[in-house]
Amino acid sequence: MSLIVQKFGGSSVKDAERIKNVARIIAETYLKGNDVIVVLSAQGDTTDELIEKAQEVNRSPSKREMDMLLATGEQISVALCAMALEAMGLPCVSLAAWQVGIQSTGVHSDARIKKIDSERIRSELDQHRIVLVTGFQGVDRIGDVTTLGRGGSDTSAVALAAAFRADLCQIFTDVDGVYTTDPRVVPEARKLEEITYDEMLELASQGAQVLHNRSVELAKKFRVNLEVVSSLERKPGTKVKEVTKVEKTNIAGVAKDTSIARVALIGLQHNPGVAFQVFDLLSKHNINVDVILQSIGREDTKDITFTIHKKDQDETEQILNDHKDVLKFDHIEADDKIGKVSIVGAGLMSNCGVAAKMFEALYESGINIQMINTSEIRVSVLLDEDDVNKAVKAIHAKFFDEI
Amino acid sequence: MSLIVQKFGGSSVKDAERIKNVARIIAETYLKGNDVIVVLSAQGDTTDELIEKAQEVNRSPSKREMDMLLATGEQISVALCAMALEAMGLPCVSLAAWQVGIQSTGVHSDARIKKIDSERIRSELDQHRIVLVTGFQGVDRIGDVTTLGRGGSDTSAVALAAAFRADLCQIFTDVDGVYTTDPRVVPEARKLEEITYDEMLELASQGAQVLHNRSVELAKKFRVNLEVVSSLERKPGTKVKEVTKVEKTNIAGVAKDTSIARVALIGLQHNPGVAFQVFDLLSKHNINVDVILQSIGREDTKDITFTIHKKDQDETEQILNDHKDVLKFDHIEADDKIGKVSIVGAGLMSNCGVAAKMFEALYESGINIQMINTSEIRVSVLLDEDDVNKAVKAIHAKFFDEI
Numbered sequence: 001m002s003l004i005v006q007k008f009g010g011s012s013v014k015d016a017e018r019i020k021n022v023a024r025i026i027a028e029t030y031l032k033g034n035d036v037i038v039v040l041s042a043q044g045d046t047t048d049e050l051i052e053k054a055q056e057v058n059r060s061p062s063k064r065e066m067d068m069l070l071a072t073g074e075q076i077s078v079a080l081c082a083m084a085l086e087a088m089g090l091p092c093v094s095l096a097a098w099q100v101g102i103q104s105t106g107v108h109s110d111a112r113i114k115k116i117d118s119e120r121i122r123s124e125l126d127q128h129r130i131v132l133v134t135g136f137q138g139v140d141r142i143g144d145v146t147t148l149g150r151g152g153s154d155t156s157a158v159a160l161a162a163a164f165r166a167d168l169c170q171i172f173t174d175v176d177g178v179y180t181t182d183p184r185v186v187p188e189a190r191k192l193e194e195i196t197y198d199e200m201l202e203l204a205s206q207g208a209q210v211l212h213n214r215s216v217e218l219a220k221k222f223r224v225n226l227e228v229v230s231s232l233e234r235k236p237g238t239k240v241k242e243v244t245k246v247e248k249t250n251i252a253g254v255a256k257d258t259s260i261a262r263v264a265l266i267g268l269q270h271n272p273g274v275a276f277q278v279f280d281l282l283s284k285h286n287i288n289v290d291v292i293l294q295s296i297g298r299e300d301t302k303d304i305t306f307t308i309h310k311k312d313q314d315e316t317e318q319i320l321n322d323h324k325d326v327l328k329f330d331h332i333e334a335d336d337k338i339g340k341v342s343i344v345g346a347g348l349m350s351n352c353g354v355a356a357k358m359f360e361a362l363y364e365s366g367i368n369i370q371m372i373n374t375s376e377i378r379v380s381v382l383l384d385e386d387d388v389n390k391a392v393k394a395i396h397a398k399f400f401d402e403i
Numbered sequence: 404m405s406l407i408v409q410k411f412g413g414s415s416v417k418d419a420e421r422i423k424n425v426a427r428i429i430a431e432t433y434l435k436g437n438d439v440i441v442v443l444s445a446q447g448d449t450t451d452e453l454i455e456k457a458q459e460v461n462r463s464p465s466k467r468e469m470d471m472l473l474a475t476g477e478q479i480s481v482a483l484c485a486m487a488l489e490a491m492g493l494p495c496v497s498l499a500a501w502q503v504g505i506q507s508t509g510v511h512s513d514a515r516i517k518k519i520d521s522e523r524i525r526s527e528l529d530q531h532r533i534v535l536v537t538g539f540q541g542v543d544r545i546g547d548v549t550t551l552g553r554g555g556s557d558t559s560a561v562a563l564a565a566a567f568r569a570d571l572c573q574i575f576t577d578v579d580g581v582y583t584t585d586p587r588v589v590p591e592a593r594k595l596e597e598i599t600y601d602e603m604l605e606l607a608s609q610g611a612q613v614l615h616n617r618s619v620e621l622a623k624k625f626r627v628n629l630e631v632v633s634s635l636e637r638k639p640g641t642k643v644k645e646v647t648k649v650e651k652t653n654i655a656g657v658a659k660d661t662s663i664a665r666v667a668l669i670g671l672q673h674n675p676g677v678a679f680q681v682f683d684l685l686s687k688h689n690i691n692v693d694v695i696l697q698s699i700g701r702e703d704t705k706d707i708t709f710t711i712h713k714k715d716q717d718e719t720e721q722i723l724n725d726h727k728d729v730l731k732f733d734h735i736e737a738d739d740k741i742g743k744v745s746i747v748g749a750g751l752m753s754n755c756g757v758a759a760k761m762f763e764a765l766y767e768s769g770i771n772i773q774m775i776n777t778s779e780i781r782v783s784v785l786l787d788e789d790d791v792n793k794a795v796k797a798i799h800a801k802f803f804d805e806i
Contacts, residue, residue: 016459023460050479054486056419057426061486068497069482072475076453079472083461086468094471098501099546120546143502143523 002167003125004029007039007135007157011174012231013077014044022231023084025172026130030090035125037164039135039157040081042073063108067137067147071096074134074153082132092130095120097137097145102156104138104146110286111138111146113155116163133160151204151212158215162222169224170237171211176230177238178203178210181254185389186396192252194239199252199344200226202378206255206342216240251345251354254396256388258339260290261313262370264305265320267330275304277327278320285319287312291340291373291382301330305371307382310336338370339388342380343395355379361398367391405570406528407432410442410538410560414577415634416480417447425634426487428575429533433493438528440567442538442560443484445476466511470540470550474499477537477556485535495533498523500540500548505559507541507549513689514541514549516558519566536563554607554615561618565625572627573640574614579633580641581606581613584657588792589799595655597642602655602747603629605781609658609745619643654748654757657799659791661742663693664716665773667708668723670733678707680730681723688722690715694743694776694785704733708774710785713739741773742791745783746798758782764801770794 006029008022022040030036050069054061061069078094085092101117124131135153138146148155154171161169175183176191178200183189195203197220204213210228219226219240229237268274275294282289290307308316317332348354358379362369367390371382383391409432411425425443433439453472457464464472481497488495500507504520527534538556541549551558557574564572578586579594581603586592598606600623607616613631622629622643632640671677678697685692696708711719720735751757761782765772770793774785786794 016456019460053419053479053483057422057483058486058490062489065482065485065489065497068485068499069479072478072482075475075478076456076472079468079475080456080460082468082471083457083464086465087461094468096471096548145499 001033001035003035003037003164005037005039005157005161005164005166005169006172007153007170008041008172008231009153009174010041010044010047012172013040013081016080018231019077019080019084022081022172023088025231026081026085027088027090030130036130037121037125037160037166038078038081038130038132039153039160040074040077040132041135041153042070043077043080046073046076064144067108067145070147071134071137071145074136078132078134085130085132090130091128092132093124094132095124096134097156098139098143100133102133102138102159104140104148106140106142106144106146107286108144109147110149111140113138113148113159116159118163121160121164148214151215154212154215155218158218158222158224158226161224162218167225168227169219170227170229171215172229172231173210174230174232175210175228176233176235177228178240179253180400181392181396182256185256185392186254188400189396190400192238193236194241195252196346197240197242198377199346200240202342202344202375203253203255206257206340206344206378206380211240251343251348251399253344254392254399255342255344256339256392257342258385258388259310260307260338260340261310261334261336262305262307262338262382263313263316263320264303264333265327265329266303266333267301268304269328270300270302274302274327278304279306281319281323281327282308282316285315287316287319291371291380293371293373307338307340337385338382339385340380340382341388341391341395342378343399344378346377348377348379357398358395361394362391365390365394367394404436404438406438406440406567408440408442408560408564408567408569408572409575410556410573411444411575411634412556412577413444413447413450415575416443416484419483421634422480422483422487425484425575426491428634429484429488430491430493433533439533440524440528440563440569441481441484441533441535442556442563443477443480443535444538444556445473446480446483449476449479467547470511470548473550474537474540474548477539481535481537488533488535493533494531495535496527497535498527499537500559501542501546503536505536505541505562507543507551509543509545509547509549510689511547512550513552514543516541516551516562519562521566524563524567551617554618557615557618558621561621561625561627561629564627565621570628571630572622573630573632574618575632575634576613577633577635578613578631579636579638580631581643582656583803584795584799585659588659588795589657591803592799593803595641596639597644598655599749600643600645601780602749603643605745605747605778606656606658609660609743609747609781609783614643654746654751654802656747657795657802658745658747659742659795660745661788661791662713663710663741663743664713664737664739665708665710665741665785666716666719666723667706667736668730668732669706669736670704671707672731673703673705677705677730681707682709684722684726685711685719688718690719690722694774694783696774710741710743740788741785742788743783743785744791744794744798745781746802747781749780751780751782760801761798764797765794768793768797770797
């Protein structure tokens with residue numbers, strides 16, 4: 001008998017038919033004799049509908065109340081799915097994050113899980129009940145509802161798998177695994193049988209929607225056996241693990257991200273510590289900075305360019321302008337018509353031909369590279385937003401067509 | 404400075420405009436220097452929509468999961484209303500029943516409030532925040548979400564008013580007070596300036612929708628200053644209190660209830676204790692029995708007739724049939740095409756002319772009385788469902804037109 005955590009996203013539970021389908025998958029796992037913990041997201045468009053309701057009464061509601069509002073979405077999902085399981089005669093119980101004791105930090109709309117109490121779930125599993133838990137949410141020290149930010153339900157699932165030492169954590173989605181790139185852009189994209197945590201992490205960080213990077217980080221940290229699998233078709237998905245078969249000589253995939261904006265601080269003083277000041281300030285406002293480039297400007301000044309999520313652009317400019325006196329820059333340049341394309345593969349940087357091959361593909365397609373950023377297993381380039389899909393196609397063809 | 408509890412029902416918060424209106428009423432009270440605790444129901448049709456969603460996956464879901472599902476409705480209301488208050492620049496915080504610590508029994512869909520923790524709300528009030536609490540719900544001993552049954556939000560409001568010794572508990576509705584009868588049936592109905600707890604209790608028990616009887620019971624027990632007032636118009640409502648002005652010589656009102664069904668057990672053995680057996684059995688299944696009539700049947704048997712809520716009819720027949728061997732009755736007769744009309748007034752039964760006047764009105768209108776039931780301050784008659792409105796009009800005219 002194994003303990004299996006199964007997570008289903010919003011599109012997998014979007015209506016009664018899909019919920020019944022999810023119930024059948026859960027039932028199959030349970031009836032094989034496994035303990036099952038299920039993590040659910042809010043139904044399809046529920047979150048968007050709730051955000052719209054909020055906007056009607058307040059254009060910029062507090063994050064605390066937004067969390068209180070949005071948390072109802074997952075609660076609806078778990079209750080409905082429990083009812084579907086009841087209809088099949090299976091013992092089950094739905095639990096909200098506060099009932100489980102998914103304790104988080106108090107950073108509303110972007111909380112981190114700190115600890116999961118095991119008592120309630122353990123007691124339900126001991127009574128052979130299927131346990132359904134609201135994804136995406138937690139409860140902070142003073143008992144307020146928090147949400148975990150984008151991809152939060154994946155994180156909930158992996159955190160539960162880690163806390164209960166689950167034998168397997170299955171992330172069910174409407175795709176059937178991790179692909180070498182987005183199949184909607186490149187129809188020739190191939191499904192990967194397996195991928196390392198690190199590769200998945202880079203792919204997720206670089207815009208592959210299939211898994212959120214925080215969940216992959218957590219899976220890597222606690223060695224959670226992760227699997228990305230389709231909720232609509234019964235076929236093998238992609239396994240995410242520590243080491244994959246060594247035969248691989250190619251990259252794992254090509255990712256794109258068009259949700260970013262570029263901000264440049266022009267004419268900064270050439271003092272040590274100025275970069276620290278900028279990024280310390282932004283991190284205090286919970287703004288994540290990605291690619292950073294520092295360059296020499298005119299007349300002994302320097303420029304710092306970095307990318308952020310599009311949604312943070314206004315706040316970032318506001319914060320920087322509020323501190324113009326301290327930071328002493330000349331002006332800000334911002335651009336949200338950019339995109340990022342990345343290749344990811346274990347050992348990529350120790351094989352110098354790989355990056356060159358990527359640049360060659362871009363050169364052959366006449367695409368301008370604005371910035372380059374690399375890690376041990378990834379090369380990313382910043383491009384004009386309009387060039388992104390063309391770049392993904394060209395790079396994917398370069399790496400995968402010739403095998 | 405006073406502490407005021409304000410409760411708004413589902414139609415008062417049904418959309419963004421109504422929520423903003425509610426926020427203005429709350430703001431007005433708060434800005435006069437009062438502490439304010441607000442209790443909200445689910446928005447307009449939310450509960451019905453959630454029930455429909457449940458029905459699509461399970462025709463008879465467990466009450467536990469139903470409570471988990473329905474409790475999201477009030478949480479959406481309090482979060483949205485908090486956002487509306489934020490937009491007005493007012494400090495506020497929304498709290499679900501489990502966050503407040505509204506502890507209830509574990510009877511899902513019909514729980515009773517046992518105790519309210521004061522710590523969290525007290526701390527928020529001390530910080531001069533308006534506190535918005537989800538009505539209709541509680542949390543039981545093991546941390547499961549419960550709901551309080553019909554009119555539960557009124558009960559939540561009165562219970563909070565009692566727990567915090569509020570100076571006033573205002574129940575806002577889409578009518579502007581308690582009327583001598585339903586103004587939709589009798590346009591001449593008059594608004595009452597005040598009414599006693601006992602009269603309100605009987606009116607509520609007998610079908611007047613304006614306040615739920617459990618909330619009035621609680622208000623009477625803890626001497627809560629209650630007021631029924633319109634959320635749409637600024638004008639005086641109806642005060643519910645211990646004693647009203649003595650000048651009253653008339654009844655307080657005429658109530659109707661068409662949500663009942665009549666069940667008759669025919670041919671019971673003439674043994675002592677058989678009535679106890681029947682009603683003990685039903686009470687164990689949480690089925691409320693109202694009017695009871697016992698009569699001599701043919702051949703040394705007896706019949707017991709009683710009324711219940713229409714929704715309980717199927718379950719009642721099922722339970723009785725399951726125990727036919729023990730109860731030893733011949734057969735069951737059930738009828739859901741009946742209605743009940745009641746007159747309510749303090750000291751009504753000590754004035755023997757009052758009941759006679761009611762029967763006279765029915766006689767003059769040619770309406771058949773099927774059963775009669777009385778209390779210290781009430782006379783109820785069971786009628787054919789089709790006669791109910793005609794009866795209300797005739798009785799109201801008899802008592803109120805001649806003054």
